[in-house]
Amino acid sequence: MGESAIGVIRVSGSDAVAIVGPLLRSAIPLAEFPAHTLRRVGIVDAKSGERVDEALCAVMRAPRSYTGEDVVELSCHGSPALLRMVTQWIVAGGARLAAPGEFTRRAFLNGRLDLAQAEAVALMIGARTDRAVALAARALAGGLSERVRTLRDQIVEVIAGLEVVLDFPDERISHDLEAARAAIARLAADVERWRASARHGRIVHDGITVALVGPPNAGKSSLLNALLGRDRAIVSPVPGTTRDIVEGTIGIAGVPVRLLDTAGLDIPRDAIEAEGIRRSRRAMEESDLLLVVLDASIPPDLRALAETASHARVLVRAKSDLPIHPGALAVPDAVEVSTIRASGVEALLERLAREVELRAGAAGDEGGIVASLRQLELIDSLANALAAGEAALADRPLEAALVDLKRALEHAGAILGVDVGDAVLDRIFSTFCLGK
Numbered sequence: 205m206g207e208s209a210i211g212v213i214r215v216s217g218s219d220a221v222a223i224v225g226p227l228l229r230s231a232i233p234l235a236e237f238p239a240h241t242l243r244r245v246g247i248v249d250a251k252s253g254e255r256v257d258e259a260l261c262a263v264m265r266a267p268r269s270y271t272g273e274d275v276v277e278l279s280c281h282g283s284p285a286l287l288r289m290v291t292q293w294i295v296a297g298g299a300r301l302a303a304p305g306e307f308t309r310r311a312f313l314n315g316r317l318d319l320a321q322a323e324a325v326a327l328m329i330g331a332r333t334d335r336a337v338a339l340a341a342r343a344l345a346g347g348l349s350e351r352v353r354t355l356r357d358q359i360v361e362v363i364a365g366l367e368v369v370l371d372f373p374d375e376r377i378s379h380d381l382e383a384a385r386a387a388i389a390r391l392a393a394d395v396e397r398w399r400a401s402a403r404h405g406r407i408v409h410d411g412i413t414v415a416l417v418g419p420p421n422a423g424k425s426s427l428l429n430a431l432l433g434r435d436r437a438i439v440s441p442v443p444g445t446t447r448d449i450v451e452g453t454i455g456i457a458g459v460p461v462r463l464l465d466t467a468g469l470d471i472p473r474d475a476i477e478a479e480g481i482r483r484s485r486r487a488m489e490e491s492d493l494l495l496v497v498l499d500a501s502i503p504p505d506l507r508a509l510a511e512t513a514s515h516a517r518v519l520v521r522a523k524s525d526l527p528i529h530p531g532a533l534a535v536p537d538a539v540e541v542s543t544i545r546a547s548g549v550e551a552l553l554e555r556l557a558r559e560v561e562l563r564a565g566a567a568g569d570e571g572g573i574v575a576s577l578r579q580l581e582l583i584d585s586l587a588n589a590l591a592a593g594e595a596a597l598a599d600r601p602l603e604a605a606l607v608d609l610k611r612a613l614e615h616a617g618a619i620l621g622v623d624v625g626d627a628v629l630d631r632i633f634s635t636f637c638l639g640k
Contacts, residue, residue, distance in 0.1 A: 208282030213290060214639070215278075215299055216271045216307060221263060223297040224276045226250040227290070228261060234276070237263045247280065247290060250297070256289070257281055271307050272314030305636025309629060312621060319621025319632070320349045323576040326636055327409060335458025336409045339574035348573055349620060351398065355391055356616040362387050363609050370602050385597040388609070392590035398573055399583050404565030405574035411453070411460030412563060414556070415487045417512060418497035419505040420468025423522030426543040427497055428452065428465040431553070449483055456553065457560045464491065469508050488515060493559055495552075501526035504535050518555055524548060578632065579619055586615040 205211065215224055225234040229246035237243060240262065247257040260279040269275040280286060295301065303309075305326075312322045324343035331337040343349075362384050369381070416424040429435050432452040450465040464487050467480030488494060496512050498504050500521035519538035521528070525545045532538075539555055541548035565572065575583065593608035617623055 205284050205287065207284060211280050211282040211284075211287040212639075213278045213280065213287065213294070214307065215276045215294060216269070216273050216302075216310060217299070218266075218274060219298060220274045220276045223294060223299050224261075224278070226297065227293055229255065230261075234261070234263065237261070239263055239265045239268065242279075245278075247278070250293060257286055267314070267316075270316065271310040272316045273310060302639075303633070305633030305640055308636060308640050309633045312629075318346075318349050320352065320579065320619055321346060322621070323579060323632060324348075324574075325640055327574055327576065329637065329640065331409065332411070332453075332460045333408070333455045333458050336460075336574070339405050339408055339572055342572070343574055348575065348579070351394075352616050352619045355394065356613065356620070358387065358391060359609060359613050359616065363606060363613065366602060366606055366609070370606070381597060381602075385594055388590055388594045388597065392587065392594055395583065395587040395590055399580075399587050401565065401573045402575040402580055402583055404563070405572055406577075406580065407564040408459050408572075409574050411462055412492040412560060413462045413464065413490065414493045414495055415464040415466055415484075415491040416495045416497055417466050417469060417484060417488055418508050418520075419499070420470050422468065422497045422499045422505070423541075423543065424468070424495075424497045425450070425465050427495070427520065427522060427541060428463055430541075430543045430546070430549050431463060449487055457557045457564065459560050459564050461556070461560065469505075469511060488512070491515075492563065493517065493556075495520055497522050498532065498535065498538070500524050500528045500532040500540065502529050503531040504529075509535070516559075518552075518559065520552065576632075582615050582619050586612055586619075589615060 221235050227247055227250055228234050229248055230243060242260045242262050245259055245261045246255050247259050248255050257280050259281075262277045262279075264270070264275040264277070266273050278290065280290060291301075308317070308322050308325050311317045312319055317325075321344055324340055328337065328340035328344055331340050366381075366384060416428055418424055428450065432454060434452075451462060453460055453462050455461070466484035466487050467477070469481060469484060470477075472478035472481055494512050494515045494517040496508060496517050497520045498508070501523050519535055521532055521535065521538045521540045523542065523544075524540040524547070525542040539548060539552045541552055543549070589608050589612035593605050593612060596605035596608055614623075
């Protein structure tokens with residue numbers, strides 16, 4: 205933690221009021237504070253009685269708190285030394301330091317959040333653009349949870365009907381198998397849409413990586429600076445100035461875009477340049493999109509064009525303020541840019557926005573989903589289980605179809621946190637910050 209105007213200390217548990225109370229001086233005891241109301245208090249050393257800070261204090265009593273337990277929050281001045289001292293006094297009084305994600309874990313265990321909402325807390329904290337915040341807020345409000353709960357209820361209804369058919373084969377009651385298959389097909393189609401939407405949502409949350417590649421001295425570093433709106437890379441007329449990866453991040457279409465300026469693709473003249481080119485090629489392989497930057501004043505570099513042909517790419521004719529070589533005009537669908545005249549950069553950003561939307565979903569966020577990687581895996585498994593159940597209902601014994609449908613039910617329950625073991629919870633909440 206660093207210096208700040210305010211530092212918040214949060215204490216949760218049945219003894220929270222009893223442990224924090226001796227550290228406070230106020231007109232009424234902490235146990236008599238009205239719930240969900242800020243009051244000004246003095247903070248003192250419980251042993252010496254010496255006052256160390258003026259703070260605001262709030263009590264949220266169970267079950268109407270974030271964790272579902274009694275919670276005391278102190279808003280102190282933001283000195284790291286002060287906050288550390290007060291925290292140590294609270295621990296000495298009988299509390300213990302929270303594990304990463306423990307507050308949200310308690311909220312889940314006490315029924316304040318389901319597991320999908322709990323994971324949305326981490327997505328909200330990690331959101332880097334307005335669009336990512338909006339998707340995480342929808343998940344935190346229960347958007348994904350409500351869909352999964354509804355689907356789970358529908359799977360249970362189909363399974364229950366099929367179980368009756370299996371148990372009373374001669375009674376000709378309950379489910380029409382064809383109707384059951386149609387119902388599962390509809391559910392499978394819904395989950396396929398979730399899968400596509402969730403993958404787009406991950407791109408909105410995680411962002412994409414774009415590498416600027418091309419021959420030496422083509423204008424890659426100048427273009428990086430122009431896109432970022434600041435001097436991030438060193439620019440020089442000497443070829444080979446960029447030896448290592450230089451990066452910066454911008455927001456395009458509500459998606460974080462990580463830009464990588466790379467060493468020029470050329471025949472290396474020494475070991476250092478060879479290492480720079482090796483790193484450039486590795487960046488190419490790890491990137492979602494390439495900006496292939498070519499000097500428009502000279503013949504196009506055929507080697508760079510050939511090496512990047514198999515990648516998703518946008519071609520850029522840089523230095524368009526200089527006389528353009530006729531061969532450069534033969535490069536199709538290239539965006540002309542001049543960082544000297546500050547022309548073409550907006551057109552390139554518009555082109556990048558279209559490329560981003562292809563990956564993040566242009567229809568975007570109406571009904572969109574952002575999911576954790578664990579949830580993505582479960583949605584994939586849920587889709588596969590429903591597809592297998594639909595196929596089994598067509599030409600396999602009913603028992604086989606029920607196995608697949610019950611597996612789908614388990615995956616849906618795992619998204620919500622139904623019958624999830626401690627090992628899974630440990631993995632999820634270990635990624636949270638201490639304060640949540």
